[in-house]
Amino acid sequence: MAENGESTCAKCGRKITAADINCPLCGALTAPGRLEPKSRVAYVLLAFFFGWAGIHNFYAKRTGEGLVQLGVTLLSCGLMLWAVELWVLIEMFTVSRDGRNVPMRGRGILTAAILLAAGALLFFGAVGYPFYLRCR
Known part of the structure; x- marks a missing residue:
């Protein structure tokens, strides 16, 4: 995660925030241990x-x-x-x-x-x- 709390999805590359559980575009998990x-x-x-x-x-x-x-x-x-x-x-x-x-x-x-x-x-x-x- 960057300083502003944003990163990119590992699957589709879309920008996501620290509050996102799943990527809004592809639905991939943003971090291990999150909800499947x-x-x-x-x-x-x-x-x-x-x-x-x-x-x-x-x-x-x-x-x-x-x-x-x-x-x-x-x-x-x-x-x-x-x-x-x-x-x-x-x-x-x-x-x-x-x-x-x-x-x-x-x-x-x-x-x-x-x-x-x-x-x-x-x-x-x-x-x-x-x-x-x-x-x-």
Whole structure:
């Protein structure tokens, strides 16, 4: 570190301050022993498969939101599952920092888009299959 508290990131070369835990540009750790970033791909996969239980938020150290999602699902006996899943779908595309305000590592937006497209195809295929059989 220089006298003014600035240095450069070892990975991308951007100027960082002593207060930065991770590089704002690439997310690399600025010093040994700092907080490790969580994987965005793991976050999106957990949200897709276990979003109703808020498991992805527990993974990302966002415990409050995870408890609310799990509580709404259980206390409504699944009747509000559609609302929780809509919330999870929005989170899959918008959340880029974990509960410690550390940028997540990787790009999960492509994973989310692929899972959303595959889920839509499976859903519409399952809905349309009986009509296909009747038309044959």
